[in-house]
Each structure stands twice: as C-alpha cells, then as structure tokens.
Amino acid sequence: MTDQASAPRAPSTKRLEPLRHVNADVLNIAYYEAGPADGPAVLLMHGFPYDIHSYVDVAPDLAAQGCRVIVPYLRGYGPTTFRDKATPRSGEQAAVGADMMALMDALSIKRAVFAGYDWGGRAASIGAAIWPERCIGLVCANGYMIQDVANAMVPTRPEREVPLWYQYYFQLERGRAGLAADRRGIARILWSQWSPTWVFDDACFERTAVAHDNPDYVDVVIHSYRHRFGLAEGDPRYAEMQRRLGALPAITVPAVVLDGADDWVTAPRGGSASAAKFTNRRAYRVIPDAGHNLPQEAPEVFTAAVMELIKG
Numbered sequence: 001m002t003d004q005a006s007a008p009r010a011p012s013t014k015r016l017e018p019l020r021h022v023n024a025d026v027l028n029i030a031y032y033e034a035g036p037a038d039g040p041a042v043l044l045m046h047g048f049p050y051d052i053h054s055y056v057d058v059a060p061d062l063a064a065q066g067c068r069v070i071v072p073y074l075r076g077y078g079p080t081t082f083r084d085k086a087t088p089r090s091g092e093q094a095a096v097g098a099d100m101m102a103l104m105d106a107l108s109i110k111r112a113v114f115a116g117y118d119w120g121g122r123a124a125s126i127g128a129a130i131w132p133e134r135c136i137g138l139v140c141a142n143g144y145m146i147q148d149v150a151n152a153m154v155p156t157r158p159e160r161e162v163p164l165w166y167q168y169y170f171q172l173e174r175g176r177a178g179l180a181a182d183r184r185g186i187a188r189i190l191w192s193q194w195s196p197t198w199v200f201d202d203a204c205f206e207r208t209a210v211a212h213d214n215p216d217y218v219d220v221v222i223h224s225y226r227h228r229f230g231l232a233e234g235d236p237r238y239a240e241m242q243r244r245l246g247a248l249p250a251i252t253v254p255a256v257v258l259d260g261a262d263d264w265v266t267a268p269r270g271g272s273a274s275a276a277k278f279t280n281r282r283a284y285r286v287i288p289d290a291g292h293n294l295p296q297e298a299p300e301v302f303t304a305a306v307m308e309l310i311k312g
Contacts, residue, residue, distance in 0.1 A: 011204035012056045016071060019079060025102035026087045030079035031072035035063030040136065040310050041109045043100060044071045047118020048221060049187040050293060051077055051211035057299035062306060072103055074119060076220030078211035089216050091224025093147050094238035094245060097126030104134060113309050117141035117294050129249040130241065137254040137309030141294045142266045144274035146245055152229045163265040166190060170225040179221060183212040194265045195291025256283045256305040260290035260297065
C-alpha cells in the first residue's frame with residue numbers, strides 16, 4: 001500500500017524548546033514536552049545521526065490534537081548526560097530501549113504510543129515487544145527493528161551491503177578517529193545518501209548537528225555499531241534484556257509500519273519479511289518522495305499514523 005506524501009517543502013525553521021530535564025536511571029535526559037498533561041501520551045524517538053528536530057512538525061501537530069508529546073534526546077545526543085562517569089557508554093539496543101522505559105517511569109507515564117525510526121524505531125520496537133502493557137501502539141519505520149545479533153555476520157546481497165559502509169567503517173579505529181574528527185562531515189553525507197529527495201539547508205542541518213557535539217556521542221555511536229555485529233561486549237546491566245531480545249520477540253500491540261520509497265539505507269522490501277513478527281493488527285505503507293528521516297520528510301503521514309493508533 002502506498003500513501004500520498006505532500007510535495008517537497010522548505011525545512012522548518014522552528015525549534016523544539018524549551019527543554020526539560022529528568023533523572024531516569026543512568027541518565028539525565030533532556031526532552032521536549034508539549035500538549036495537555038492528561039492527553040494520550042506519545043513518545044517520539046529520534047535516530048542516528050539526527051536529533052529531536054526530526055519531529056519539529058510532528059510534535060506540535062500531535063499536541064494540537066490533544067496528545068501529551070515527549071521527544072527525548074537519546075543517550076550521547078544533545079544535553080542528555082550520564083549521571084555517573086563510570087557508566088559504560090553503551091549504544092546497544094537494550095540500552096536505548098531501557099532508557100525509553102526509564103523515562104516513562106520518571107515522568108509517571110503508564111501507557112503511550114511508541115513511535116520512532118532508526119535507533120528510535122528500535123527503542124520503540126523493544127518497548128512494544130518487552131513491555132506491551134505499557135504500549136498503546138507502535139509506529140515504526142523500516143519494519144521489525146530488533147537486531148538479530150547472533151546472525152549479524154551473515155552477509156546479505158552485495159547491493160544491500162553497499163549502503164552500510166559507515167557501519168563497517170566504525171568497526172575500525174580509523175572509523176572512530178574519523179567520526180571524532182568530523183562528526184558533521186559524516187552526518188551530512190549520510191543525510192544526503194539516505195534521503196536523496198529531501199532538500200535540507202545548512203540551518204536545518206546545523207540545528208541538529210550541534211546535538212552530536214555531546215562528549216559521549218562518539219563512544220555511544222561506535223559501541224552501537226560494534227555491538228550489533230557481536231564485536232563489542234554489552235553493559236552487564238542490560239544482559240538479561242539482551243538475552244530476551246536475542247529470541248527476537250514478537251510485537252503484540254497494534255502497529256503502523258512505514259517505509260520511505262526513497263530510503264537509500266533501508267530500501268522498502270514490501271513489509272512481508274517481518275510481517276510474522278507482528279501478531280496484532282498491522283498496517284504497512286510506503287511513503288513516496290520520502291527517505292530515511294520519515295517524520296521530518298513526511299510529518300503529516302507520521303502524525304496521522306500516531307493518531308490512527310490513538311483513535312483505535
């Protein structure tokens with residue numbers, strides 16, 4: 001099924017501010033909140049190498065429709081910080097999933113729609129799979145996002161390997177040094193490659209790129225990409241969750257799965273490959289003229305998917 005997206009637009013100049021801060025397990029999380037406190041809660045989770053401004057249009061639209069909207073900076077991004085310098089700077093999937101749930105607990109949110117793409121889609125998928133009682137429904141780009149670390153070294157078709165160059169680069173100390181030396185340069189290349197039809201300007205890019213100046217960004221990113229290939233040890237505090245994720249649990253809540261038709265890094269594959277992992281009702285849509293950063297490229301579609309789950 002294919003949805004109609006709006007024509008390309010100039011990037012929004014808005015900012016999601018002011019920010020709030022809350023201690024949530026190992027982190028002090030910086031987040032944007034909008035909408036009525038008693039409205040249905042929505043957690044909007046950003047990806048790599050982006051930030052909360054992927055939701056610069058989605059968040060106010062949902063708030064205007066009566067939702068309580070929470071948009072956190074992930075670990076290693078923006079003003080989010082680790083509370084203890086001794087905490088491992090893990091970027092493993094279990095960590096980002098646990099962070100989202102810790103934020104819900106810190107804000108006394110019982111249930112919410114979990115929505116995201118890329119790393120944020122993985123956090124949302126983990127929350128939906130492991131804590132379905134806390135999840136109203138899932139909006140996720142690119143299908144079932146929980147990593148199969150046990151089989152991560154099995155190669156795919158060559159044309160699918162090419163877009164993953166950055167993941168292989170980050171396995172090397174040369175890649176760590178390259179990311180540390182030029183975070184913006186790498187991010188800009190990835191934005192352009194992953195969303196070839198999205199027109200963004202320097203101001204739009206810089207509004208997000210400053211979030212990558214977080215002192216933990218490089219460590220968290222490098223660990224994320226090494227751990228998913230089984231080439232880095234995880235933080236022991238997440239070992240049990242990682243064991244559960246290793247079983248590739250089903251997502252038992254209602255879900256809307258979105259693919260950008262022009263997503264170069266995770267090309268649409270019809271949604272059938274992971275359909276069996278969704279055991280409740282599941283809608284699948286391909287969004288034309290959109291790439292990897294779906295909520296920023298097609299905000300109306302993303303907002304509508306969230307509201308579809310809230311309205312049931």
